[in-house]
Amino acid sequence: MHAGDVLRVGATGLRTRPLRAWLSALGIAIGIAAMISVVGISSSSRAELDRQLAALGTNLLTVQPGTSMLSGEEGVLPFEATAMVDRIAPVYTVAATGAVPDTNVYRSDHIPEGRSGGMNVLAAELDLLETVGGDLAHGAWLNAATARYPAVVLGASAAEQLGISSVGEGVEVYVGGRWFTVVGILEPVALAPELDLAVLVGWEAAAAYLGFDGHPTTVYARAEEAYVEEVASVLAGTANPEAPDEVEVSRPSDALAAKNAVDTAFTGMLLGLGGVALLVGGVGVANTMVISVLERRSEIGLRRSLGATKGQIRVQFLAESLLLSALGGVGGVLLGTAVTAVFAAVREWPAVVPYWASAGGVAATLVIGAVAGLYPAVRASRLSPTEALTAQ
Structure with missing residues (x-):
């Protein structure tokens, strides 16, 4: 047939x-x-x-203190870590955050101590938003003026947890026993999700009002795409020359x-x-x-x-x-x-x-x-x- x-x-x-x-x-x-x-x-x-x-780039690297092999205690990045990382030739932008320990955040000063909701207070450098590829949902990022005064930018999850959906006159949060004005709210940051539940304060303001010691706890660095692996290999020794084994280097895009x-x-x-x-x-x-x-x-x-x-x-x-x-x-x-x-x-x-x-x-x-x-x-x-x- x-x-x-x-x-x-x-x-x-x-x-x-x-x-x-x-x-x-x-x-x-x-x-x-x-x-x-x-x-x-x-x-x-x-x-x-x-x-x-x-859109975000795969060239973001992070530097954080690791655990000392000798003492078992968590290491500390030197004050100059950010500046030293910035000297690496292929690195074109760098910024750091510093944890402000024992500091809680509340929507009201009548909330009992300890109910912080897991939010972290971080001192932030002005180039942080550009470095991590973040965007603002509302308001403005910290600038040379607001970074010296009691002003904060909320991560997306922190803002939701505090019940704050916009910024404006009278929008404040109670941080470490003092009122801070909310000047901005971030969109979720894909490559730095730890910022979503953070309350970000200017570096100078954190030192002046919250007792921040000035040590960075996370350094974010953007390197030219062709040299990311080479930069990653020297970051630990550059950020902490005295104890490079106490430094952890990661590439956030690897998590995705x-x-x-x-x-x-x-x-x-x-x-x-x-x-x-x-x-x-x-x-x-x-x-x-x-x-x-x-x-x-x-x-x-x-x-x-x-x-x-x-x-x-x-x-x-x-x-x-x-x-x-x-x-x-x-x-x-x-x-x-x-x-x-x-x-x-x-x-x-x-x-x-x-x-x-x-x-x-x-x-x-x-x-x-x-x-x-x-x-x-x-x-x-x-x-x-x-x-x-x-x-x-």
């Missing part, structure tokens, strides 16, 4: 039993849609991460990459579940084809008596199984793509469905259709014309 005849004969069974064919194709479509949507959502998430990293690796592992698990759903759909197709052979024995006998060969009977039922699976595969790809597009739009991500996933999904359904239809096709071809015509 020609290809057109094979398709026409193979589609006959689908047209005569549309509900059964639709339900069988639906089983395949659900499995493929699950796999496509998992791959698509994962790819869209990675695309968003790549876009975010491209690690998160992506976890998402990838989770995606693999979901793909396995999608594969199980696809297998169940294949069993449904096989069941449909077996029943079809049993119900159509008279048709098979009539075709055999009119001269159809065993091979033509096999091709007919195999084509029917492949068409049924292909319909489910194409429908599943379209459904999975639609789910990905809607999910990405809700999350404001770029919608990405890899071409290999769509092509692989259709190919997988054809393989399943061939496997599921092979036994029923062989069984149909082995029916003798006399046996088939007399079957009720």
Whole structure:
């Protein structure tokens, strides 16, 4: 038979039993849609991460005091750590924060001591916002004037916890037994999430009003992309030449990459579940084809008596199984793509469905259709014309 005849004969069974064919194709479509949507959502998430990293940069490095191997106590960065890091040639911007210990933050001076909500008070240098790639949600960042007076900028989570959604006249917080005016609120900082729950005070104001000792506890440095690894290798010795082993150097973008690796592992698990759903759909197709052979024995006998060969009977039922699976595969790809597009739009991500996933999904359904239809096709071809015509 020609290809057109094979398709026409193979589609006959689908047209005569549309509900059964639709339900069988639906089983395949659900499995493929699950796999496509998992791959698509994962790819869209990675695309968003790549876009975010491209905007934030992967060249941010942080320096923090580590633990002394001899005493077991936490190290201390020298006062000059920021200035010394700034001397590294590929470093083009650097800023530091310093923890102000034993200082709590409250919305009211009537709140009992100890209920600080986990917020940290940090002395901040003026270049901090630019260095970490942060943005303001409201108000303004610290400047040369406000950094010397009792003024604060709240991290996103700190502002939410304090119940402050905007800045303006009379908006104050109680910090270390003194009222500070809120001049700004930050957006969440992706590469420095520790700032989200922080209350940031000017370096001079922290020393004058809160007893800050002037030691930086985190130094943020931006280096030229081509020299990030080289800069990272010398940061510890530069920030604390006397005890480089007591310095920890990290790259915040690695945390996002690690998160992506976890998402990838989770995606693999979901793909396995999608594969199980696809297998169940294949069993449904096989069941449909077996029943079809049993119900159509008279048709098979009539075709055999009119001269159809065993091979033509096999091709007919195999084509029917492949068409049924292909319909489910194409429908599943379209459904999975639609789910990905809607999910990405809700999350404001770029919608990405890899071409290999769509092509692989259709190919997988054809393989399943061939496997599921092979036994029923062989069984149909082995029916003798006399046996088939007399079957009720």
